Amino acid sequence: MKTNAEKKLLQVFRELTDEQRDTVLAFVEFLSLRKADLTPAVPQFPLAIPRPAEESVVKALKRLRETYPMLNMDQLLHEASGHMQKHVLQGKPAAEVIDDLETMFSRHYEQFKAG
Secondary structure, three states, rough: OOOHHHHHHHHHHOOOOOOHHHHHHHHHHHHHHHHHHHOOOOOOOOOOOOOOEEEEEHHHHHHHHHHHHOOHHHHHHHHHHHHHHHHHHOOHHHHHHHHHHHHHHHHHHHHHHOO
């Protein structure tokens, strides 16, 4: 279903000459490209977010996601969940789990760099 704006645009577009239509299309394409240019680029290098002295596993996971924004979290989710389970269900100390998570993120970043 078309919105009112789409209906109006189509109505006006149909009334234009071929030359005017070409101009409108060129402008719309320009706006589309400009919008893409305004999208912030994802950093290609890890951000320097220091590890606090006291940190929960959940906060560490959030920090690591922010540190490595270029990584696809969907790919990391299963492995990260396994580390969380070791902490919650098996009682593995938070500091050790955070060390494991940092190693995991670093490994995935190295794979990302390798292409």
